Amino acid sequence: MTDALPDTAPGFDQPIAVLKHCHDRIRKQLDTLQRLPEHLARHGADAQARQATAAVVKYFDKAAPLHHADEEENLVPMLTTVAVGDDAATLQALVPGILLDHDAMDAMWQTLHEQLSAIINNAGSFLDAAVVSAFAERYLTHMATEEAHIAPMAKRLFSTAQMLTLGNAMQQRRGLGPATGDAVAALRKDYGHATLDAADVASDPFDQFNAWFEQALAAQVNEPNAMSVATVDGDGKPTSRIVLIKQYDQRGFTWYSNFDSQKGRQLAANPHAALLFFWPELERQVRIEGTVEYTSDAESDRYFHSRPVKSRLAAIASAQSTPIASRAALEQNFAAVEAQYGETPPRPAHWGGFRLVPHRIEFWQGRRSRFHDRIVYVRDSDGNWSTQRLQP
Incomplete structure (x- = not known):
């Protein structure tokens, strides 16, 4: 055959x-x-x-x-x-x-x-x-x-x-050509997709972010809502991971996770964090720095109950970031939670929303010969935003 x-x-x-x-x-x-x-x-x-x-x-x-x-x-x-x-x-x-x-x-x-x-x-x-x-x-x-x-x-x-x-x-x-040594150093792409001028950006960084985010959606960027979240531990050592943004507005940038996870524990001790969006198809990145706060219980409840049932059950079953003996043990935990709650799992107290309230937002546009455009917004003590161009 x-x-x-x-x-x-x-x-x-x-x-x-x-x-x-x-x-x-x-x-x-x-x-x-x-x-x-x-x-x-x-x-x-x-x-x-x-x-x-x-x-x-x-x-x-x-x-x-x-x-x-x-x-x-x-x-x-x-x-x-x-x-x-x-x-x-x-x-x-x-x-x-x-x-x-x-x-x-x-x-x-x-x-x-x-x-x-x-x-x-x-x-x-x-x-x-x-x-x-x-x-x-x-x-x-x-x-x-x-x-x-x-x-x-x-x-x-x-x-x-x-x-x-x-x-x-x-x-x-396919694992057929490891990119190591000189091969990594030789990897290079010259950018030239667009430009970014201070005279053309919005006066409000949230409006500018919304414009770029909508363009990323229109360009069908792979997971435009994916962002890196960087936090630091008690010794000042940084860690980062990719999460998905679930909301952004004038209050800040929101995602949801386990409060007892590594990032949750670090943010509880030190609420300062940084976000990074990278949209290579548009040769753009957005760097955001600020202070993280919790969303309200009502917001956390509303989002939690909008998730698929299995995702809700997983949030209860997993003690995120803590060791476990095996995948089988993890599956057993899930099965036990599923048997207990069925189709109506409640939001656990250790799970909810984080919102980064920004004080600095930088928009980066790739340009030819590594002469990139960088426009940064900085919030002053009165809550107003100022902009300036940074050298690449």
Whole structure:
């Protein structure tokens, strides 16, 4: 049921050809997958079926997610930074559907994976032909769109250096070329997407942040709401982590977490913190410094009860940042909490919102030759904001 002869793959110095080669391999696996239901109906989960199934599962479990990541994290963002005019309009029209396809295909694969695993383990012989058909059709249409529009655009717009950057990223994702020593030092991107002038920014930094955040959303930046939160411990040693912002307004920038976590304990002792948003697709970052306070119980309750049930249960089950013997023990804690509260878990007293009230906000725009634009807002003792340009 499978082709035993491996086909020769192009090198990562030809990243678009590598992506096309991945498509060809996907088509081969889809062909095998589509023939499986009939084979299973005739012969059951025999050795041939199990061998073919194992090959399909191996590919879609390992190679396909890497291919999706190549597109989502490298190819599409790189195209977004260089496409203008009709090319930009084409991306705007196609990229949402491409990303939606990835999510839909991942969901269908989870259904198929369970059935295929049973076949591999000789524990069943059922494979839903309708889901197989929908999965294959979605993939084939998806790949045809990319080959007709996205790949030709990349070939036309990317420079030799950009092709090398894309190929290196794809190679690193597969663990085939560790970026160490001179290779790291040689990594360099010259910025040139936009400019930032003090005469053009809003007088209020929250208005300026909102404008940039809306532009990040429109550009389909990967997780535009992700920010680094830096805190310090009692010895003055800094730590940082990525969290998701849930609200911003004139009061400050809000996220939610466990008060007893490492950051929660550090903020209780020293409420000074710094946030960082980095939107590489737009060559922008926003640095925010200030003092952290707790949100009201009403705000924490409102957000907590807007979360999915399993996320609420996890907030109760996990003593965040503290050691635990094993993943199994963690799962047992979750199961116990789920059994206790079911669909209506209450907000625990140790969980709620943090709001950073800023006194300094810097907007950084990448420029060519590392001659970047930096505009900083500083709040004075009267609560008013002043702006100034910083040297790069």
